Amino acid sequence: MFREISIYSAAQRLNYDEDEIRRIFAILDEFSERSIPDGELSIAFLDGETMRVMHGEFLGDPAPTDVITFPGDPENDFAGEICISVEYAVESAEERGCTLSDEITLYMVHGWLHLSGLSDQTPEDAAKMREAEAGALQLLKAQNAIPSLVYAWLVV
Numbered sequence: 398m399f400r401e402i403s404i405y406s407a408a409q410r411l412n413y414d415e416d417e418i419r420r421i422f423a424i425l426d427e428f429s430e431r432s433i434p435d436g437e438l439s440i441a442f443l444d445g446e447t448m449r450v451m452h453g454e455f456l457g458d459p460a461p462t463d464v465i466t467f468p469g470d471p472e473n474d475f476a477g478e479i480c481i482s483v484e485y486a487v488e489s490a491e492e493r494g495c496t497l498s499d500e501i502t503l504y505m506v507h508g509w510l511h512l513s514g515l516s517d518q519t520p521e522d523a524a525k526m527r528e529a530e531a532g533a534l535q536l537l538k539a540q541n542a543i544p545s546l547v548y549a550w551l552v553v
Contacts, residue, residue, distance in 0.1 A: 400423070400426055400476070402422055402437070402438045402439075403439045406441070407441070407442065408442040408443060408444055408483035408484075410549045411483045411548055411549075412547040413442075413544060413545070413546050413547075414544060414545065417542075417545065418544055420542050421502065421544065422505075424536065429513075431510065431514070433476050433512040434471040434477070435471060435474070435476065436470075437469075437475050438469075439475075439477070440481070441478060442501075443480055444483065445483075445485055448462055448463075448465065452465060455467075461485055462485065463485045463486065463507075464482070464507050464508050465479075466511035466512060469512070477512045479509065481501060481505065483501070486500045487500075487548050497547070497548055498545060501544075502537065503534065506537070509533070510526060515529055
């Protein structure tokens, strides 16, 4: 299945290859047991403050967060939007001892799984989400589809 994917970045220090980002979702759309609605998928890489404000405005919690997923409107050929805090990912990757690429890929998978209907609001739902994330990440790693994401620490 071909899906249009729009990528927006307000995170000026994040370097990525758009084709690598699109490949993640092409693989998930084709090989995953789950599916998301048809239509365009929007991916937004945002700064921490924007994410914090959005989290407060749309979810009633002004605390920093990693990813926010907005369901789309299939009647208007829109699958949804996945908003990712790059600053949160940088900090979390360091804390968890993983790469930024792995952390942001996890966030993209997490958002995609929300669009597929999974929730993580209860402990039982969160356990199902973690299992689905692990399966999707394993699929992406087997396809050598973890993108190379770099956060430029020094801007000249």
